[in-house]
Amino acid sequence: MNNIVQFENVGLRYGTGAETLSDVSFTLARGAFYVLTGPSGAGKTSLLKLLYLAQRPSRGLIRLFGDDVVTLPRDRLPVLRRRIGVVFQDFRLVPHLSAYDNVALPLRVMGHEERDIEAPVSEMLAWVGLSDRASARPATLSGGEQQRVAIARAVIGRPDVLVADEPTGNVDPDMAERLLLLFEGLNKLGTTIVVATHDIHLLSRIPNANLMRLDRGRLSDPTGALRYPPLGEGGAL
Numbered sequence: 608m609n610n611i612v613q614f615e616n617v618g619l620r621y622g623t624g625a626e627t628l629s630d631v632s633f634t635l636a637r638g639a640f641y642v643l644t645g646p647s648g649a650g651k652t653s654l655l656k657l658l659y660l661a662q663r664p665s666r667g668l669i670r671l672f673g674d675d676v677v678t679l680p681r682d683r684l685p686v687l688r689r690r691i692g693v694v695f696q697d698f699r700l701v702p703h704l705s706a707y708d709n710v711a712l713p714l715r716v717m718g719h720e721e722r723d724i725e726a727p728v729s730e731m732l733a734w735v736g737l738s739d740r741a742s743a744r745p746a747t748l749s750g751g752e753q754q755r756v757a758i759a760r761a762v763i764g765r766p767d768v769l770v771a772d773e774p775t776g777n778v779d780p781d782m783a784e785r786l787l788l789l790f791e792g793l794n795k796l797g798t799t800i801v802v803a804t805h806d807i808h809l810l811s812r813i814p815n816a817n818l819m820r821l822d823r824g825r826l827s828d829p830t831g832a833l834r835y836p837p838l839g840e841g842g843a844l
Contacts, residue, residue, distance in 0.1 A: 610634040611767065611799060612658065617667030619653055626665070627653045628824045635768070635801065640794045640813060643803040645821035651803040652696065652772055654821060658801060659693045659770045660684055672767070689717065692766035692798075694774045698757040700745040706756045707732065707741040713764040731759045734789060736782065750777040758786055762793050769793060771802045787812055 612635035619628040628650045635641060645651050656662040657669060660676060669676050671687055679687075692713075700709050711728045732738050735755040745753055754777040761769060769790065775783035791813065794800045802813075820827050 609636055611637045611672055613668070613670040614657075615668040617657065617664045617669060619650075619657065619662065620665040626824060628657075628664075631667070631824075631826055633819065633826060635799055637799060638794065638797045639817060640791070640800045640815060641802070641817045641819055642813065643801060643819045643821060644805070647805070649821040650824045651821055655693075655770050655772050655801070655803055658768070659691045660688050689713075689764075690767040692761035692764065692769040694754075694758050694761045694769070694771035696772040696776070698745070698753045700753055700756055700760075702745050705742050705744055706737055706748065706752075709745070709756050710759045710763055713760060717764060727763060731763050735759050735786070751779070751782065754778055755782070755786070758789070762789065762798075765793065765796060766798060768799045768801070771800070773804055774802060775804070775806065784812065 612633075614634075615632050617628060617631040618626050620626045631654065643651055643654065653662070657664055658671075660671070663677060667677075672690065674683075674687065676684070676687065701712065704712070707728055710731055711724050714724050714727070729738070729741070732741050735758060737752060737755055737759070740748065740752060743752075745756070748756065754774070758771070758774055761771070771790070774790075775786055778786065790800050790802065
């Protein structure tokens with residue numbers, strides 16, 4: 608199955624207001640890298656919530672890994688969520704856990720033995736430059752450090768899909784470059800990456816990135832340079 612995500616005429620409405628997302632249709636190919644752009648208020652975070660199953664659409668079809676998540680029983684959603692890594696804009700670290708334990712959490716949830724956890728977690732903390740902060744709790748970390756812990760936690764389990772909401776927004780340019788290399792490395796291992804960002808300059812630093820532009824709740828192609836493939840067909844957006 609080349610396409611692991613499929614949206615067809617998806618709409619999302621909060622309460623009785625106007626739709627936040629309207630008639631959104633696209634597919635995500637296995638192992639591809641996507642950059643979701645658009646102005647503030649365009650609906651990027653709402654679209655990501657649908658991708659990582661924090662929200663169900665008001666209408667339309669969403670398939671993840673071949674399952675129709677709109678009609679899927681709620682007790683089956685956690686199994687799908689474990690295949691999706693998420694970097695939240697507000698980090699969502701567990702406050703009473705150390706940086707090490709926050710990063711280790713997905714592996715523990717997946718049932719890994721403690722003896723198999725130490726090496727990959729230590730390696731990941733070293734990669735994001737936080738080896739010396741492994742025992743620190745989130746409240747004692749800077750915003751950039753919390754962001755790096757959140758990214759390490761999201762990628763530690765090598766998810767099938769990684770969804771990242773403004774992942775480089777709280778780090779310096781050098782660390783942003785390093786984090787992008789981490790995403791690229793994960794992508795080369797087969798993970799589908801979706802990065803939402805205001806920084807379109809990121810595109811120049813990501814080889815073979817596919818652009819998805821959201822404007823007022825709709826996917827658009829203002830340049831004419833990109834074409835979205837019909838549902839059910841392979842290829843990048």
